[in-house]
Amino acid sequence: MEFVLNPDRERMELALVMALLVNGRTVFEDFSFAAGVEPFAEVLKEFGLNYTQQGHQLVLEGKGFQYALPSMLPIDLGESRCVMLWTLASKDVEQIYTFAAENDETGIAQVARAKELLQKYFKVKPVDDEPAKFTFTFAPEEVAIKKDSLGNVATIMRNRLLLRTLIRGEYLSFEEKGSVHDQWTKMLMYFGVNVKYESRGMEQLTELERRMMIARGQKVERSLFTEISETQVITGRDYYIPGDATEAMAFVLLTTIAGIPKNTEVCLKNVDLNSSRAGALTCLKRMGGNFETVSRRERFGDVYGDIMVYPLASGKRLQGRRFSEDTMATGIEEFPFLAVAACFAEGETILRIPKELRKEMRSTNEALAENLRKTGAEVGVYDDGLVIRGLETIVNGSDFDGGEVPQNGLALSVLSIALENDEPVANSELVESTYPGVLQKLKQLLEQATAKPETEAS
Incomplete structure (x- = not known):
């Protein structure tokens, strides 16, 4: 069986920003819009990006660093998208920008959230501040670069800093400890931006020195160094957005836990294998998942x-x-997929969440744990994450509810399909809108894998 996945949303959004900054034409090969990305692309049109779909290609015309600056800025596209768009606007520290919404309770709350988010990532100077309307200019000063508990710059801030430095023609360098979410960095390098991105630490030691440090119980630390300097012009190139790693995880998990015939082979085409994006697949491999990369392509950066x-x-x-x-x-x-996998695993699985995300993820983990306990597995929620003791055989479990988190809903849908439940997971419409068609494909996988040959059936 062979499946083609929806394209990775985050990579597509970053590529659209990149195409705006290109001075000329960019072509996205074998293209289809990821769910929910078109509104973001439409806002980029206001900055001057033009694009047309021609067959299986998206042909884009960028404005380079002379892109337009709309005075009304979006406030309802989600944190990462808004921050990138606001960063584009922040190049001009004299123009007055506006956040606005309907002058009702919903609109007032929307503007308040946008202001809070704005002040998290930017320094601004208010011009006029009304309940449902906020006008301001961007200040020339920048917020201080803060690193998280892992020694890294948080992904949204990291992408913003690189974009801000690029559009202003400035210089920036910083060092991190590892596990850097680097899709944007590698994309900048591929399009010819003056970026240096390299590992430091381990390569400076000889093999003997490494062994001696390990023998003494010393940790051999590695750091990642990023440096960006002025780039005059970015020229267009062909680009390709591979398949979503979250969807890939869903197919791998279902094939692993569903008890399907041993001769089944499932091929997932053109999956994003960036190590900072597909780390959960590596985790599942460590748990004993039976899958391999059969065609690896190092292209498009x-x-x-x-x-x-x-x-x-x-x-x-x-x-x-x-x-x-x-x-x-x-x-x-893919955290919830590993939690589902742990319900089937022998022994104890501990999933620890980065410190900065613990408060944000606590309520979704509580809901996830409540659902997973319906299988009979022992699931504990603690400040750092989840502790799960699995069962050798899971035959029960139903009435799952994905809530408002589509990843939870998709992971629980995989569990429900594996247990051959008739009823869909509650709130599965959110899964369908986020990952169009994936639930049908997962059901198709199980049906085809378990179908008896016609001669046997007769």
Whole structure:
């Protein structure tokens, strides 16, 4: 069986921003819009980006660094999207910009949230401040660069800093400890921006020095150094947005836990394999997942490829593992899939969340744990994340509810399909709108894998 996934949303959004900054034409190959990205693309039109879909290509015309500056800025596209768009606008510190919404309770709350988010990432000078309307200019000064508990700059701030430095023709350098979400960095490098991005630390030691440090119990630390300097012009190139790693995780998990025939082979085409985006696949591999990359392509500045997935060998089970904050940072969107996998694993699995995300994820983890306990597995929620003790056989479990988190809903849908429940997971419409068609494809996988040959059936 072979499946093509929806394209990765985050990479597509970043590529659209990149296409605006290109002085001329960019072509996205084998293109289709990821769910929910078109409104973001439409806002980029206000900055001057033009694009047309021609067959399987999206042909884009960028404005370079002379893009337009709309005075009304979006406030309802989500944090990462808004921050990138506001960063584009922040190049001009004299123009007056406006946040506005309907002058009712909803609109007032919307503007208040946008102002709070704005002040988190930017220094601004208010011009007029009304309940449902806020006008301001961007200040020339920048907020201080803060690093998280892992020694990294948080992804949204990191992308913003690189974009801000690029459009202003300035210089910036910083060092991080690892597990950096680097899709934007590699995209900048591919399009010819003057970016240096390299690992430092381990390569400066000889093999003997490394062994001696390990023998003494010293940690051999590695750091990542990023440096960006002035780039005069960015020229257009062909680009490709590979398949969504979250959807890939759903197919791998279903093939692993559903008890389908051992001769089944599932091929996932052109999956995003960026190590900072697909870390959860590595985690599942450590738990004993049976899959491999059969076609790896290092093109367009990053890596993607085909994944072949097989059921577990007869008598084999997933094994519980302990995953650190550093490891989980490379697959945080797929956190609920690893939690589902842990319900089937032998022993104890610990999933630790990076410190900065613990408060934000606590309520969604409580809801996830409540659902997973319906299988009979032991699931504990604590400040750092989840502790799960799995079962050898899970035959029960239904009435799951994905709530308002589409990743939770998709992971629980995989569990529900594996248990052959008739009723869909509650709030599955959010899953469908976020990952169009994926639930039908997952059901198709199970149906085809378990269908008896016609001669046997007769």
